[in-house]
Amino acid sequence: MTTLTKAPEVAEPARAARRPLQLRARLGRAGVYAVLAVAVLTVAFPVYYVFAGAFMRPDEIASYPPAMVPHSVTGQNFSGAVHAIPLVRQYGNSVLVAGLITLAQLFTSVLAAYAFVFLPMRGRAVVFGLFLATLMVPWEAIIIPNYLTLSGWGLGNTYFGLVLPFLASGFGTFLLRQSFRQFPGELRDAARIDGAGHWRFLWRILVPLNKPALAALAIYVFLSSWNQYFWPLIITRTAEMQTLQIGLSSLRDSEMADPGLILAGVVLSLLPTLALVLFGQRFIVRGLTAGAVR
Amino acid sequence: MPTASSPPEPRRRLGEHGLAWAFLLPSVVVFALFILYPLGRTFYLSAHANDLFGAPSRYVGMKHYTDLLSSADFRHTLVTTALFVLFTVVPGVLGALLLVLLMESRIRGVRLLRSAFALPFAFSVASASVVFSVFYNPASGVLNGLLSNLGLGPVGWLTDSKWALLSVAVSTIWMNLGYNVLVLSAGIGSIPGEITEAARLDGASGLRLARSITVPMLGPSLFFLVVISTVNALQSFGQIHILTRGGPDGSTRTLVYSVYEKAFAYGSSDFGTASAQAVVLMVVVLACTAVQFGVLERKVHYA
């Protein structure tokens, strides 16, 4: 696409003398460290405090000005949080809902992407354009009819109600289509000569060879379903059917909740995503920036 | 299409056409039921008054829209929405850019730093907001505690209408920082090493390197971030619902929150007005994306 037009400018020789530059560089380096240190403290402090506060005694965390380090580690906040709301059940709900949505989206997107790349179709461009158009509709703008539809079907406060609208995705189709298009033509022809039909070719050869793209999509979908807030808030009513995110919010509003209890709930909710951030960053980046690759 | 294949015989092609539609069917059904139909239904509801139970009762044409235009409350909502976008997108993207550039200046411990900056990414909108609600608590919050050590405050972070929107924006910036850093780091990682090396050999460093090489090369990533952040800010809901419920005095009531309030809060079921607002939301989101593609994309370098 566009070529790099500014490159020659860089090639100019540095005009500044050598020595002062080094000094300036050294000073600059100290400045860089200082700014980064302040930034790290600011960004990481909330995370630190979540964990510290979760282990503080109620009177400690309520003291004014608040304590920064727990004096004696207590687990009572955790048991309190689990008793205040059905946290375990809600955990399970979140895993189940996000898992179902992820599996379903992978399945429907694989099929659709396959059709777009490997199957003949009249009006392919138009249909694909329509798939992309679904990405342009903000979910919040059509949430009212969806709520009315699903509660009309009696699916309010059910797992069906939580997952049904998210079983397919224009984004997933788009992403996998990009990936499938890279598939070498010779391999495909070879498979056909071996007598592999579409179904076998798709699941035995194409899918295994596109694992990175599928993993990236899976992580992206799982995280966004796990983090959903608006939809589960309105479609569920009982604590037993609510997802973890809604549970946390209701924990904050519950009358027996003090800060320690809330933070303990947050710590529990963080475990899976924190593990992902600390150990699976590469996959996340791939999944999340997939939209940037054009 | 990169794949070369011999022309199959007509019968087989007919079967393949069927198969293609069969493969598309699951997605098409979901889209039809949960995107296409609701889209039309939103317009329909926005042109109808409700009966006592929230069902559309009679056609009122553009009335809900003209009511919105003449409502000072709704104008305030639009302004609040715009401010929220401004407060979150600009500092969020620039802050992440600054951090990523600083980490590029060949310092020790970059990997550790990057992980630290990515930490907020582990927080969902609900967990981050719940944590900030603890921080912002006027009486027992750690923020006012720190301020009082400095002899300042207390500040009504969420209860003072001058502060509330900023406070919600700060929590949003923090929450998104991890993602922004991840995206820009990935962007920097994909800049060909030879280009930066060549520039360094020519004596470019620090600001100059950033200005003339890194930032222009980051164009696509920055563009992507600006678009995504804007759309996200326009659609923000959880943090407002958890932190302020749109208050105090409507100072944090954005468009999405207003839709929620009219349709679902206080047992109000005013689906007509809420749908009209939802249509406005849709138009705003589409317009913003279109403008950004039109204006910004032309200035972006693609390597």
Next chain:
Amino acid sequence: MKRSSRALAALLVSGLALTACSSTGSGGSSDDSGAPAASALDQASGVTTIEFWHSMTGKNAEALTALVNQFNTAHQGKIEVKPLFQGTYDDLIAKYKASVQQKATPAVVQVYDIGSRFMVDSKQIVPAQAFADKDGYSLEDLQANIRNYYSFGGKLQSMPFNSSMPLLYLNEDAFKEAGLDPAKPPTTLAELGDMAKKLTKKDADGKTVRYGFGAAIYGWFVEQLLAENGALYCDSDNGRSGKAGKAAFDSAKGAEIVQWWADLVKGGYAANTGRQTTDAQAAFKAGTVAMHLESTGVLRGYTEAAKFTVGTAAFPKTAADDQGGPIIGGASLWISGPGHSDAQKRASWEFEKFLSAPEQQAAWHTGTGYFPVNTKALDLPADKEWVAKYPQFQTAISQLKATKPTTATAGCALGVMPQARKGVETAIEQTIAGTKSAQQALSDAAKELQPAIESYNSSVG
């Protein structure tokens, strides 16, 4: 997934049942708004099942379940009540509206106080009075003010169940520390303001460590204060003599109340913890607020959590010569008419009579802290024991006894009451922020509410 498929199945079955009902029920059923005779239940064969929607959680839900089980055991083989939790009061109303559209309402539904007008206008209910009149059942034991709240046109519409009222809560330790006598609490807003100034404590640096006063920005308190004054909140006698068409809270009295509140906050004598009631409660429990407005329902929680002596006093009057009193809050139980058999209606009425009887109300009161709706409940030993344990509750009993039932203390019955309350809360916030005068803020709130009132009234027809 099992649960959802069961829901689907239930949906199908109820759909079938519904069509069956409408084909047979059209001829035999009596007038929907009238109450069937007791014989309807006696003649019914098998078990009459009734669905009961409620919004109780935690301790309250446990107490409710115990009562329902007791009822079901007593009516084994005849009536079975199926309690179904439906989320918050707001959630429940939304669900109820949907059920009306689908013609599948629950037989009995618990609706919050400010939803009463809507329930009457919905034309889906059989008034409790109709059953009482048919049976010659006396409603005299129901506390007069509570009965007053749920009566429209002099007829009791729903059976009160969980009732509460506001109190003034005191941190007695703070009173003593400030040299005040907790036995002489403030009785008017002016006195409350004066004491708040004395109770506000600052440390050496000038930081406030304790505020004299603090309450959630909750429109309910303004409604209460107006009622204490005997003032109306909306026209048509608070919507009791006819449909209310205009809000009346933007009176001089309303402005005086809001201004009083804002002045205390601006003067630094009252903590502003925002609208979230839990935040205001936390401030009182932590001792950072010395006087506090809350419902009777939190009394037990306060005495258990606070590290100081919790005192209570009557809700303040706006001035010494105020003739009114507090409004009752909480929720009541409504019986559905259309779509339900006579046997179901009778069974619902039996259930309501049971829940409002003295023994059950005593159990309910002592188990939850709600105010007993049946005056006889307070005479039972179990209840007396509880009041002895929480003597602060006596304040509530005396306060209600001293209140004459009037249209002011009946509270405003506006179809858009939740929005009205929210408008007043915004007005308080605006006055505190200083962006508007109290009078201006309230007038604007009333003006903004007007279209909502009109559109509500026109949709009722």
